[in-house]
Amino acid sequence: MPGEARVRVPMTRQFGNSILNIYIPSLILMVISYLTFFFRTSIFDVRVMVTLTALLVLATLFAQASNSLPNTSYFKMVDIWLLFCVGVTFLVIIFHILIDNRLFKEKKTTQVKPFAMPAYREIQLLGLRGRCRWSPDLSVEQLELVAKVFVFFLMTTFMIGYLAYIIS
Template structure:
C-alpha cells in the first residue's frame, strides 16, 4: 500500500516517519497465505512525501499438502496397486490406470487455473507432471505384460497333463488352441515383477530429489 501527501510537495509537508507505525488488527491466517509483520518504507525519490506499507505474504504449506499432494499421492497408490491385479483381467487394470490418469489431469488443470500465471515451471507443476508421467508408465507396463502373456508364437506348444482313473499319469502335446496360445509364464512373471520394481524405484528416486530440493 502507498500513501502520498498530494496537497503540497515534500518541501512543505512530509510524513513523520520516526513516530509512525503500522499494525495489523485482522486475522493473520488467510485461505492460502499467512500475513507476516507489516513494515513502513519511506520513499523520498518523488516530488511528494510518500510512505509504503509492505505486507509480506507467505504461502501456507498445509493448503498445498491437503489439496494437492495428498489427493495425488492417494491416486498414485491406487495406480501402483493396479500392477498387483491378475494379469488376466487386462480390461480392469487398464480402466483403473486410465481413470487415475484422467483424475490427475483434471486436478492439474484446476490447480494451474488457481495459481498465478508464470513463464517458468512451479514445483507444484513439476509434481503434477510427474504424477501424469508415472501413471503413463504404469499403462505402458500393463500393455507389455499383456503382450508377453498372450503373445501367439508360431511354434507354440502347450503341454497338457492328463490323469486317468488309475495311478498312472499321461502327458500329451497339442498345438495352439482356439483362444490363442499362452506363452511360458516365466517371461510374464518377470515382466510383472520388473514393472513393480521400476515404478516403485522411479517414485522413490523422484521423491527423494524433489523433497530434498524443496526443503534444502
C-alpha cells in the first residue's frame, strides 16, 4: 500500500556487555583464588590475603551487577553465577585454614595429654570409639590434593551445567 510504512525492530539480547563486565572478571578472580592452592604451604598469610582480596572484589562486582540489573523477585542467572563464585572463593579460604591447622599440628614438637579421660574411656568401653570423634589422618600434602581436586571438580561441574542450562 502506498501510505503504509513497516518498521522491523529485532528484540535480541546483547550478551557482550555482561560477558566482558561480569562473567570474565569473575571467572578470572575465581581462578586466581583457586591458584592460591599452588602457592607454598608455608606462606599462609599470602594465600589467604590473595583469596580474601578476590572475595572482596567479587562481592563488589556482585553488588555492581545487582544494581545495574532490574530488581526482580527471583534469582537471575547472573546472580547464581556470582553467588557460586563467592561461594567457591569462601570454600578456598576454608581449605586454606584447614591446611594451615594441619601444618601447625604436624610442626608441634611437644604434645600435652590429660592425666585421665574418663568420658573417652567410657565411650571406648561401649564400642563407639571410632564413631564418636572425627580425626582424619591426612597429611598436609594429601589435604592440599583433596582441596585442589574437590574445588576443581566443583568449578568444572558447575560451569558445564551452567553453560548447558543457558544454551538450552
